[in-house]
Amino acid sequence: MRRPIRLNRSFCKKIWPGAPRGCPDPRRLLDAGISDREANEILITMKIQGVFKTTWSDRFPETTRLLANRSIASPPVILDVGASDGCTSLSVMQAMPFSRYYVTDRHIEAHACTTRKGIFFCDDEAVPFMFANRFFVIYNEPHETSRAQSDIVGNLFAGFDMAKCREVRKVPLMNRALLPRLDDSVRLQRYDIFQPWPHEQADLVIAANILNRDYFADAKLVDALRNLRGALKDHGTLAVIENRPAEQSNTFRLEHGRFIVEDQIGPGSDIQALVTGLS
C-alpha cells in the first residue's frame, strides 16, 4: 500500500528543488494551464473505492498484437471496461481497426471541493477519496496505516460535507489525448462492471487490470463476468489481462453462453477457471 499521508510534490520541490519527491499535487488539475503530461501523471496516482487508476500507454502489447493479428470479417465493436484514463485504449485503437470503441470506467470524472483546509476530491456519489493542501496529499484509506495516522485520516474525511464547500468543480479523469478523439465511433461512457451493459453488444470486451482478486471477492467477479458476457455477441471475445508486473492474459470465445479459452499470454489470467466455469 502507498502510505495514505504523503508529502505534496509542489511543497517538496520548494525544499528539494531538482529532486522529484512526494505525490503529484492533484490541486493542479484545477489549473487551466496544466500540461497533458502533468495531468496524466496526477490521474494515475488516484485510488477510488479501493481501486487504483494506475495505467500507462501500451500496457499490454502482446495481447494487443494478438487481438490485432486475428483475421476478422468486419471491424469489431470494442468495449474496454475499467479503462482508467484511456491511454491503453488509445494504444489498442492505434493497433487495430474498429467500427466503434467504447472507453468506459466507473469513474470518468471527479468533484474537486474547496474547503478551508484544502481540496477534497470526491466520486460521483460525493464520497471523498483524496485530499490535498499545500503540504500533504492524503488518501481516504484509514485502515492502511498505523493507529496514529489512521485517526488523522479517519477524522479528516469523516468531517467532510460537500454541501459546506466553498466551491465544487467537475474534473475529467481522462487522458487529455483521448478527449479530442471522442466522436460517434469513439465513445466515453461511465460504466460500472457490476451493472448490465446498457448499450449495443460488442464483438470484443477488454478487461485489463480490473478483474482482480486483490480488488474484488470471487462472488463479485462472477457478477461482473455475467454482465460482461451479456455485453458480448455470441462468438465474441473476452480478453482478461493482468500486469503482475509482466503481462499475462487469456482471450476467451463466447460459444452459446459458455466461455472457451482461445489464447494465452504468459501464465494466463488468474481468474481463468472462474471465466470458463461461469454458469
Ligand SMILES: C[S@@+](CC[C@H](N)C(=O)[O-])C[C@H]1O[C@@H](n2cnc3c(N)ncnc32)[C@H](O)[C@@H]1O
Ligand atoms: C488499475 S486500473 C486499470 C486501467 C487499464 N485497464 C489498464 O490496464 O491499465 C483499474 C480501473 O478500474 C476502474 N474501476 C474500479 N471499479 C470499477 C467498476 N466497478 N466498474 C468499472 N470500472 C471500475 C478504476 O476506476 C480504474 O480506473
